[in-house]
Amino acid sequence: MSRDASLVGDELNQVALEAYLYFYPMVLMEHTRRNGTNVTRDAKSGRAPMGVINHVREYPALDFKAVVRPNFDTLYSSAWIDVSREPWLFHIPAMKDRFFMLPFYDMWTDVFASPGTRTHGEGALTLALCDPEWRGSLPEGVERIDAPTKTVWTIGRTETRGVDDYEAVRALQDQMWLRPLSSWLSDEFALDDTVIPAWKTKLPPMVQTDTMEAAEFFALASELVAVQPPHASDWGQVARLARAGFHVGHRFVLANQDDDVQAAFREAPAAARKAIGRRFGNLIPFVNGWSTILETMGTWGNSYLRRAMMAMFGLGANPPEESIYPNALTDSAGQPLDGHAHYSVHFAADALPPVRAFWSLTVYDQKGFPVPNEINRAALGDRDELVYNSDGSLTMYVGPSLRDEWPLENWIPTPPENFAMTLRLYLPEDSVLTGRWTPPTTTKLA
Numbered sequence: 001m002s003r004d005a006s007l008v009g010d011e012l013n014q015v016a017l018e019a020y021l022y023f024y025p026m027v028l029m030e031h032t033r034r035n036g037t038n039v040t041r042d043a044k045s046g047r048a049p050m051g052v053i054n055h056v057r058e059y060p061a062l063d064f065k066a067v068v069r070p071n072f073d074t075l076y077s078s079a080w081i082d083v084s085r086e087p088w089l090f091h092i093p094a095m096k097d098r099f100f101m102l103p104f105y106d107m108w109t110d111v112f113a114s115p116g117t118r119t120h121g122e123g124a125l126t127l128a129l130c131d132p133e134w135r136g137s138l139p140e141g142v143e144r145i146d147a148p149t150k151t152v153w154t155i156g157r158t159e160t161r162g163v164d165d166y167e168a169v170r171a172l173q174d175q176m177w178l179r180p181l182s183s184w185l186s187d188e189f190a191l192d193d194t195v196i197p198a199w200k201t202k203l204p205p206m207v208q209t210d211t212m213e214a215a216e217f218f219a220l221a222s223e224l225v226a227v228q229p230p231h232a233s234d235w236g237q238v239a240r241l242a243r244a245g246f247h248v249g250h251r252f253v254l255a256n257q258d259d260d261v262q263a264a265f266r267e268a269p270a271a272a273r274k275a276i277g278r279r280f281g282n283l284i285p286f287v288n289g290w291s292t293i294l295e296t297m298g299t300w301g302n303s304y305l306r307r308a309m310m311a312m313f314g315l316g317a318n319p320p321e322e323s324i325y326p327n328a329l330t331d332s333a334g335q336p337l338d339g340h341a342h343y344s345v346h347f348a349a350d351a352l353p354p355v356r357a358f359w360s361l362t363v364y365d366q367k368g369f370p371v372p373n374e375i376n377r378a379a380l381g382d383r384d385e386l387v388y389n390s391d392g393s394l395t396m397y398v399g400p401s402l403r404d405e406w407p408l409e410n411w412i413p414t415p416p417e418n419f420a421m422t423l424r425l426y427l428p429e430d431s432v433l434t435g436r437w438t439p440p441t442t443t444k445l446a
């Protein structure tokens with residue numbers, strides 16, 4: 001289709017850059033969907049077809065690389081759902097005295113609903129995920145939720161208090177169910193579990209997305225956006241794309257575009273990464289070496305650069321009221337965290353992480369993946385047997401080896417390279433949400 005001939009030079013390059021940032025989360029979501037669902041119903045691989053809940057029954061192994069920054073606090077229950085033909089019902093059992101959340105993501109990575117402890121309390125709940133245009137009747141007691149896109153991803157998190165708690169959590173997982181409305185009283189329903197060999201499911205989704213040539217990336221984006229509608233607030237971005245010849249609802253073939261459009265779109269992936277690098281420091285505020293986003297997390301609005309950045313950094317962000325994940329990349333001197341050095345993170349007695357559920361500290365490599373180590377430990381938190389100081393304060397230690405003066409209970413090993421840390425705060429208190437409480441600095445030890 002036609003493009004606006006007056007869109008040239010720097011402005012054309014800017015539109016191409018915006019296009020890449022705009023579509024990156026959805027393309028990454030699609031590769032994540034393919035990796036997670038391209039199996040038969042009876043698969044034992046830890047994946048499941050569309051419409052089937054995939055319960056993770058234990059913490060991830062430390063060589064896990066399917067999703068960046070996995071947690072070691074909860075057991076996951078994930079599912080991919082197509083609501084285009086009919087509603088799907090998701091049942092959650094009562095979660096007494098146990099934190100639970102079930103965020104639903106559209107294909108743009110926005111959380112459009114987050115049932116669980118904070119929103120619904122501890123009682124059982126049955127939800128119906130519906131296309132907004134669906135008209136019909138739901139069973140009594142079922143709560144309707146309209147999905148902004150035809151495809152929905154959910155990744156439930158059930159609090160798990162260590163390996164000894166697996167049995168209790170698995171029993172709760174077994175009481176969850178997901179069914180189409182037409183078969184909501186039975187586990188027996190038709191399911192398409194066709195495996196598509198062409199999908200490169202052996203490569204992590206982020207690797208697949210980040211290594212796509214521009215022509216392939218934008219062609220896939222045009223296919224996806226023709227089915228998964230833009231948000232209403234995206235009107236301005238969609239209009240700018242049309243000026244460059246990218247029309248929502250029509251396949252975009254880069255080779256068929258004018259030479260200057262081809263050049264701008266081919267340069268867009270590299271330009272987008274440079275833009276993220278330039279704005280990382282001021283887009284996400286750093287306090288004491290920790291980056292913490294207190295606003296727009298999980299519901300991005302028109303913050304397309306931030307949305308793309310967070311998809312790269314950790315797909316599946318939660319609303320801050322549910323959980324906040326400060327991330328540390330540097331120490332108190334502003335230097336990158338070095339896996340060959342030793343560090344401490346000290347919480348004063350009156351400044352322990354303020355949460356209504358629980359908290360943890362996790363170490364990852366510089367790409368956001370856990371790393372195997374001698375004690376098979378990637379995280380520690382307030383539900384572990386930590387050793388507190390005599391004044392009630394707490395000192396956590398991270399480093400390549402255990403020093404004699406450190407309690408083993410407070411040490412997390414580091415990889416032999418630069419690394420990152422994530423502090424997870426579940427149901428953070430108001431002092432966290434307003435920025436009055438911040439994580440302490442990470443101190444490099446002599």
